[in-house]
Amino acid sequence: MPNKTLNAKLLWMQFEDVLAPRLGLTVWDRAVYSYLLRHSLVVGKLRLHFAVMSVARDLGLSNGPVRQAVRRLDELGALRLLERSKTGHLVEMRLPEQIRALRPGKNGASGAAGAAGEPSASKLDSTDFLKTWALRKTIHDRERSACFYCLRRTPANVQCLDHVVPRARFGRNSYRNLVSSCMECNTRKGDRPAPDFLRTLYRQGRLTPAELDGRLRALKDLAAGKLRPSL
Ligand SMILES: [Zn+2]
Secondary structure, three states: OOOOOOOHHHHHHHHHHHHHHHHOOOHHHHHHHHHHHHOOHHHOOOEEEEOHHHHHHHHOOOHHHHHHHHHHHHHHOOEEEEEEEOOEEEEEEOOHHHOHHHOOOOOOOOOOOOOOOOOOHHHHHHOOOOOOHHHHHHHHHHOOOEOOOOOOEOOHHHEEEEEOOOOOOOOOOOOOOEEEEEHHHHHHHOOOOHHHHHHHHHHOOOOOHHHHHHHHHHHHHHHOOOOOOOO
């Protein structure tokens, strides 16, 4: 809570030791979270209004990765995006101890949630694959560390999870809607429909005709629930 004096030492340790590794934050996520926290809860403000451009400038990053990081932090529950407009973003920040996925017994701190036992089909369908690092990893493993869109190999530090349908109302964090992708595809795809984006890659010579066919088929299989991550 903003009025309570923050225990800086505890916060720093929670951030480095729990939040970043358990949510599988990238260096961009970490930089953005830490920057936003500095300008909100650390100075006693729960909410913060900011422009992506100025955050990017202060952090020496371009706008795309900052925008992606804000979106991811929102999905992970590290902040709540209250408003997005031309004048900027309004967010409500969460301290590590307030993030649901990190609370003991809430599929987070108790360990690799969902990693034990064989879940039923309906359980798999309702599983939020952004919730824990272990679950996020199963999606990356399913793609064998290659970008789902451009098929390039993506080392762990530049891979991210992309929502195929950005604002899908149901099961948006389901294994049927999440793919492992490189940062570049994740940023360039934006809110475009995935098949359109794949065709752009094809036109740019990044995919062969056979690869494009394969990717379009994979998209259908994904939505049909045929590409199950192994838990
Ligand atoms: Zn890619």
